[in-house]
Amino acid sequence: MTRAPRINALPAPHRERLLAMSTDVSFETGHRLFDEHLPADRFWVIRTGAVNLDARVPGSTRPAVIEMLGHGELVGLSWMFPPYEWELGAEALSLVRAHEFDAAAVRALCEAEPAFGYALTQWVGQVLSHRLQATRVRLLDMYAPHGSGVL
Numbered sequence: 001m002t003r004a005p006r007i008n009a010l011p012a013p014h015r016e017r018l019l020a021m022s023t024d025v026s027f028e029t030g031h032r033l034f035d036e037h038l039p040a041d042r043f044w045v046i047r048t049g050a051v052n053l054d055a056r057v058p059g060s061t062r063p064a065v066i067e068m069l070g071h072g073e074l075v076g077l078s079w080m081f082p083p084y085e086w087e088l089g090a091e092a093l094s095l096v097r098a099h100e101f102d103a104a105a106v107r108a109l110c111e112a113e114p115a116f117g118y119a120l121t122q123w124v125g126q127v128l129s130h131r132l133q134a135t136r137v138r139l140l141d142m143y144a145p146h147g148s149g150v151l
Contacts, residue, residue, distance in 0.1 A: 003070075003073070004069075004073060004074070004126070004131060005123060005126045005127055005130065006071070006072030007019075007045045007072050007073075007074070007123075008072060009123055009126065010119055011119055014115075014119040017109075017113075017116055018101070018106070019099060021101055021105060021106060021109070022045070022099035022100060022101055023099070023100045023101075024047075024097065024098075024099060025044070025097075025099075025100045026095065026097045027092040027095070027096040027098070028092060028095060029092055029093065029094050029095060030091065030092060031091065031092045031096075032089065032090070032091050033051065033075065033090040033091065033092065034076065034086045034089060034090050035086060035089045036055065036056055036086050036087065036089050037086065038086050039084060039085060040076060040079040040084045040085055040086050041079065041084070041102070041103050041104065042076070042079065042100055042101060042103050043074065043075060043076035043077075043079045043100075043101050043103060043106075044074075044075040044076060044098040044099060044100050044101070045072065045075070045099045045101075046069060046070060046071055046072065046075060046096060046097075046098050047071065047097040047098055047099060048071065048095070048096065049070075049092065049093070049094045049095050049096030049098075050069065050092075050093040050094050050096070051068070051070075051090050051091065051092055051093060051096055052066075052067070052068050052069075052090065052091050053065070053066045053067045053068075053075075053088045053089070053090050054066055054088060054090070054091060055089065056089070063089055066088060066135070067131065067134065067135075068093060073127075074123075074127050075090055075098065076090070077124060077128055077131075079103035079107075080103070080107070084103065
């Protein structure tokens with residue numbers, strides 16, 4: 001399966017506008033970027049390192065890893081859609097250097113500059129679509145009867 005669209009999928013003027021709003025941050029291995037059901041007030045684009053997206057599983061002490069994200073990938077989607085609460089959790093798998101964005105400021109720019117908002121929404125939608133498709137494929141790998149021809 002191909003990787004989700006990276007930040008370079010945004011047209012250059014919009015990518016530059018977005019990156020101008022970022023703050024450079026770093027996270028040590030094992031650092032929790034966010035947890036399920038907490039306010040989604042920021043998001044990140046990874047420069048170096050890797051982040052695991054995960055979900056809590058009742059009765060388990062460790063969350064289940066859903067997907068690993070790397071260079072150029074968007075960490076966090078819930079910041080864009082009400083109620084602005086994380087649907088998953090995220091943890092640094094290695095030392096991570098990333099661009100961090102204030103979600104409210106980016107949403108405000110999306111409203112103020114419709115062309116920017118449209119481009120950003122298209123990119124986030126493509127990332128979301130890709131992640132849903134990747135999850136579907138993983139579920140079929142786990143649950144489809146072997147040799148059934150189901151993909």
